[in-house]
Amino acid sequence: MKPPALAERVGEHLPDVWQSRGEVTVVVPRGELIDALVRLRDQPDLAFGFLCSLTATDHPGKDPRFWIVYELRSVEHAHRLRVKVGLAADDPHVPSVTRLFPTANWHERETWDLFGIVFDDHPDLDRILLPDDWEGHPLRKDEELGGVGTRYHGAFIPPVDERTMP
Amino acid sequence: MSTGQEMDAARDGAPTVQTPVRDRVTGEVRQETMIINMGPQHPSTHGVLRLLLELDGETVIRCKPIVGYLHTGIEKNTEYRTWVQGVAYVTRADYLAPFFNELAYCLSVERLLGIEAPPRAQTIRVLLCELNRIASHLVWMATGGMELGAVSVMLYGFRERELILDIFEAVTGLRMNHSFIRPGGVIMDLPTEGPRMIAKLLDDLPARIDDYERLLDDNPIWKERNVGVGVLSAEDALAYGVTGPLLRAAGVPVDLRRDEPYLGYETYEFDVPVSTDADSYARYRLRVTEMRESLKIVEQALDRLLAEPGPVMVEDPKVAWPARLSVGPDGIGNDETYLRHIMEESMESLIHHFKMVTQGVRVPEGEVYTAVESPRGELGYYVVSNNEHRPYRVKIRDPSFVNLQAVPTMVEGGLIADAIAVIASLDPVMGGVDR
Numbered sequence: 001m002k003p004p005a006l007a008e009r010v011g012e013h014l015p016d017v018w019q020s021r022g023e024v025t026v027v028v029p030r031g032e033l034i035d036a037l038v039r040l041r042d043q044p045d046l047a048f049g050f051l052c053s054l055t056a057t058d059h060p061g062k063d064p065r066f067w068i069v070y071e072l073r074s075v076e077h078a079h080r081l082r083v084k085v086g087l088a089a090d091d092p093h094v095p096s097v098t099r100l101f102p103t104a105n106w107h108e109r110e111t112w113d114l115f116g117i118v119f120d121d122h123p124d125l126d127r128i129l130l131p132d133d134w135e136g137h138p139l140r141k142d143e144e145l146g147g148v149g150t151r152y153h154g155a156f157i158p159p160v161d162e163r164t165m166p
Numbered sequence: 167m168s169t170g171q172e173m174d175a176a177r178d179g180a181p182t183v184q185t186p187v188r189d190r191v192t193g194e195v196r197q198e199t200m201i202i203n204m205g206p207q208h209p210s211t212h213g214v215l216r217l218l219l220e221l222d223g224e225t226v227i228r229c230k231p232i233v234g235y236l237h238t239g240i241e242k243n244t245e246y247r248t249w250v251q252g253v254a255y256v257t258r259a260d261y262l263a264p265f266f267n268e269l270a271y272c273l274s275v276e277r278l279l280g281i282e283a284p285p286r287a288q289t290i291r292v293l294l295c296e297l298n299r300i301a302s303h304l305v306w307m308a309t310g311g312m313e314l315g316a317v318s319v320m321l322y323g324f325r326e327r328e329l330i331l332d333i334f335e336a337v338t339g340l341r342m343n344h345s346f347i348r349p350g351g352v353i354m355d356l357p358t359e360g361p362r363m364i365a366k367l368l369d370d371l372p373a374r375i376d377d378y379e380r381l382l383d384d385n386p387i388w389k390e391r392n393v394g395v396g397v398l399s400a401e402d403a404l405a406y407g408v409t410g411p412l413l414r415a416a417g418v419p420v421d422l423r424r425d426e427p428y429l430g431y432e433t434y435e436f437d438v439p440v441s442t443d444a445d446s447y448a449r450y451r452l453r454v455t456e457m458r459e460s461l462k463i464v465e466q467a468l469d470r471l472l473a474e475p476g477p478v479m480v481e482d483p484k485v486a487w488p489a490r491l492s493v494g495p496d497g498i499g500n501d502e503t504y505l506r507h508i509m510e511e512s513m514e515s516l517i518h519h520f521k522m523v524t525q526g527v528r529v530p531e532g533e534v535y536t537a538v539e540s541p542r543g544e545l546g547y548y549v550v551s552n553n554e555h556r557p558y559r560v561k562i563r564d565p566s567f568v569n570l571q572a573v574p575t576m577v578e579g580g581l582i583a584d585a586i587a588v589i590a591s592l593d594p595v596m597g598g599v600d601r
Contacts, residue, residue: 058559103568
């Protein structure tokens with residue numbers, strides 16, 4: 001399905017849908033996520049049975065602070081859809097989708113590792129890229145970056161976010 | 167994936183607990199399993215992959231892949247660099263397919279900007295990517311062959327890859343990590359000797375590929391090690407998000423170049439090889455066939471480049487890299503006439519150069535996901551812009567990372583020696599997995 005038709009079709013099930021730059025995005029409330037994904041997967045003309053990617057973005061000071069982003073694809077129809085779920089800063093929990101898409105396992109572990117998002121009912125929510133004893137979640141925007149000390153008169157190279165940025 | 171307590175204990179360095187195992191044939195219960203680490207420092211784990219294996223004799227009962235040893239924070243780094251500098255970071259992720267990383271990133275940035283690279287730039291991108299696909303498959307064949315004892319194949323694979331890297335060096339100045347594809351096009355046109363070198367490769371390589379096939383296709387040891395090994399069904403592959411040669415070898419004909427054409431791939435003639443055997447041998451056959459198909463595309467792209475000249479970067483001075491580059495006696499650098507222009511003739515040009523190099527382009531707010539067919543499958547870039555001079559978020563959906571999740575399914579129940587063949591046929595590149 002081409003993006004305009006796809007947006008319209010998805011809109012029949014999920015109202016908060018829009019189209020931009022040839023891509024269709026739909027926002028669903030956290031409580032309806034699993035339901036929505038099942039419906040998107042089981043409609044024969046949508047058939048979003050393939051989860052390509054899963055990640056998060058962090059927007060401190062905004063509500064919702066976190067967006068969880070699911071990139072779906074239909075192998076049969078070769079069309080794509082982005083599903084987004086917003087999470088509040090003080091409640092970064094979202095249901096795991098590993099039962100629907102086993103491939104989500106490592107994606108969710110990575111998102112936990114880097115963003116500190118808790119995927120409820122995940123079978124093995126462990127760090128995956130960083131060492132087990134790492135503290136913090138480095139892709140959060142408020143994570144401290146750390147600079148570099150030098151041997152010259154105690155000079156200190158400030159972390160990259162404190163240098164003058166263009 | 168199995169996650170027994172004893173496996174976690176093994177990971178933490180504690181003594182392992184033995185579990186009773188029921189023999190599938192005789193039904194007797196035994197207490198003789200052993201947990202070993204394969205990797206991260208192991209010659210046949212393609213870098214720093216670590217497999218936690220629970221063995222009953224030679225049989226793998228459970229397998230847990232552990233990754234992260236090569237994590238360098240590429241995604242985070244891009245958030246503090248300009249949009250153009252991002253190219254130099256992402257090209258280092260999957261280091262055997264640098265052009266694909268650059269391409270997927272730049273296509274994302276271009277979609278956010280609402281621009282398209284000129285036709286000649288697109289053709290050069292196709293040409294380089296397909297050469298890169300062959301080079302990557304050659305490394306797969308070389309390392310995979312070596313791991314299964316076919317040492318001649320290792321020498322041949324790296325020998326032929328060198329021919330392609332020579333072309334890359336002549337075109338981009340670098341053998342790997344080229345940063346050659348940029349938002350808006352490519353940094354420069356092919357050098358004068360480029361077409362001749364590529365034509366020579368097109369003459370030489372088919373016969374070499376014939377040699378590999380003569381050496382391996384009916385080789386009894388090669389077949390013994392690969393036929394029926396590491397079978398991954400289409401259902402399992404789709405459930406685990408597996409793409410690329412593994413998925414096509416399982417009978418699912420997904421190739422983004424054909425299904426969601428980019429760079430004008432719909433105008434090239436090529437076949438997408440598919441197999442239904444779903445084993446290591448099928449993947450070997452499929453990749454060799456893909457090399458031939460890539461050569462077909464390279465030939466067509468070269469013809470187009472010879473047919474008509476044209477710009478290789480968008481005209482818009484607010485997007486295009488300002489410097490004109492050329493190959494001088496000491497490699498690729500700023501063109502002399504361009505340097506004279508900004509240093510001696512035009513103050514405005516100097517200011518523009520300075521602004522573009524230090525700040526670069528401002529990209530309008532939005533988010534895109536762009537996927538290309540890399541040698542290992544769907545390489546996707548989810549890029550978010552906040553209307554700034556640098557990305558807000560760059561997520562790399564690397565095919566090796568996702569494909570590795572299918573390893574336990576392919577390895578468990580088989581022999582430990584077959585685990586080597588399975589990893590080899592999966593062709594993971596840890597730079598992409600760990601990013």
